[in-house]
Amino acid sequence: MPASKQPDKLKVACPHCGHAQMEPRTGISTVCKKCGQHFEVQAALKPKRKEAGPAPEKRLVKCFECGTEMQAPVSAQSTMCKRCSCYIDLKDYRISNAVSKNFKTRGSFNIELGGYVFNTEALVENAVIKGRFLGKLTAGGSLTIYSSAEIKGSFKTHSLIIPAANNFRWPETIRVTAAEIAGELAANLVADGTVVLKSSARMFGNIEAKNLVVESGAVVVGYMRIGLPESSRLLI
Amino acid sequence: MNGNPSKNVLNSDVEIKGNLKFSGELTFDGKLEGEITTDGVLNLGDAAVVNGNITANSVIVRGKITGNIQAKEKIEIKSKTELFGDIRASKLSVEEGVTFVGRTEVNPNKVSPTPSPRPGETPKVPEPAKAMAR
Numbered sequence: 219m220p221a222s223k224q225p226d227k228l229k230v231a232c233p234h235c236g237h238a239q240m241e242p243r244t245g246i247s248t249v250c251k252k253c254g255q256h257f258e259v260q261a262a263l264k265p266k267r268k269e270a271g272p273a274p275e276k277r278l279v280k281c282f283e284c285g286t287e288m289q290a291p292v293s294a295q296s297t298m299c300k301r302c303s304c305y306i307d308l309k310d311y312r313i314s315n316a317v318s319k320n321f322k323t324r325g326s327f328n329i330e331l332g333g334y335v336f337n338t339e340a341l342v343e344n345a346v347i348k349g350r351f352l353g354k355l356t357a358g359g360s361l362t363i364y365s366s367a368e369i370k371g372s373f374k375t376h377s378l379i380i381p382a383a384n385n386f387r388w389p390e391t392i393r394v395t396a397a398e399i400a401g402e403l404a405a406n407l408v409a410d411g412t413v414v415l416k417s418s419a420r421m422f423g424n425i426e427a428k429n430l431v432v433e434s435g436a437v438v439v440g441y442m443r444i445g446l447p448e449s450s451r452l453l454i
Numbered sequence: 455m456n457g458n459p460s461k462n463v464l465n466s467d468v469e470i471k472g473n474l475k476f477s478g479e480l481t482f483d484g485k486l487e488g489e490i491t492t493d494g495v496l497n498l499g500d501a502a503v504v505n506g507n508i509t510a511n512s513v514i515v516r517g518k519i520t521g522n523i524q525a526k527e528k529i530e531i532k533s534k535t536e537l538f539g540d541i542r543a544s545k546l547s548v549e550e551g552v553t554f555v556g557r558t559e560v561n562p563n564k565v566s567p568t569p570s571p572r573p574g575e576t577p578k579v580p581e582p583a584k585a586m587a588r
Binding site for chain 1: 528530545546547548549550551552553554555556557558559560561562563565566567568570
């Protein structure tokens with residue numbers, strides 16, 4: 219089959235006015251017959267590729283099943299574990315009415331004032347509780363508890379946060395990795411890491427922790443065991 | 455007493471068995487078997503070893519302390535301090551890296567925990583910040 223002969227001339231659009239005119243394929247530059255402006259033929263024939271935009275912002279996600287850590291775009295609603303193919307929900311939940319269902323997400327879980335989550339097992343990343351929660355809550359990241367929160371059941375978290383001007387009372391010992399208390403906490407606290415008592419904090423209870431930071435002005439009443447190796451600790 | 459509080463220093467080569475009383479400010483970096491009483495400021499050094507109670511206006515704690523500390527104003531526990539004893543003060547600041555075992559009472563206004571709301575009662579909710587409202 220004979221090779222198809224490429225045309226000697228091609229239609230080239232002027233980058234200034236858009237006027238199309240025939241120009242030799244190998245031409246270097248020319249002048250637009252309409253606007254009279256000079257332009258380069260090769261550049262007009264092969265327009266520059268659009269520069270790739272910035273890479274989407276990513277976040278670290280941990281698989282519920284195998285614990286593998288992977289990157290996922292911040293805007294993603296879900297992903298799949300690259301190792302065990304487990305489905306990972308990344309949606310944020312904001313509860314402002316009565317709901318009875320289980321949650322399993324690496325997104326945030328907010329129970330608004332007036333929200334009621336009952337008979338549930340929630341496995342979430344960051345939780346903010348302003349409403350009522352009845353069940354078992356596990357927050358892999360932080361758990362922020364406001365005065366208006368009413369929790370019945372149990373909770374586990376990496377980092378406990380009591381915001382300023384809020385109080386929380388819990389009858390059992392709270393075990394966390396870290397805690398940041400800016401409001402009032404009336405409970406016994408055991409932390410593997412650092413407990414920070416902000417200047418506005420009011421802590422009523424015993425603290426057992428690896429590290430303690432107390433800002434000047436905090437109210438602290440209780441027994442403390444700070445900085446001792448885990449083996450020598452007597453759990454409160 | 456004159457207007458300028460006196461500044462005293464006891465270095466790490468000092469070893470005392472007995473009680474220590476002073477006014478003004480003392481930087482203590484030695485060893486003490488006994489009590490320290492002052493209405494001034496006690497500044498303990500990293501090499502300080504104290505076995506006894508401390509009563510002062512304010513104390514900056516470093517070194518190894520076995521005993522109770524009571525301060526009218528403030529107790530500052532610096533990093534790497536080892537403190538075994540109870541503390542009582544109006545203000546307390548603790549740095550990360552401290553070893554501390556003891557009872558703490560830092561409650562200048564004698565506030566007590568907020569009572570839990572009675573069943574059916576809505577707990578007080580702080581006003582949301584205006585900037586947050588949309």
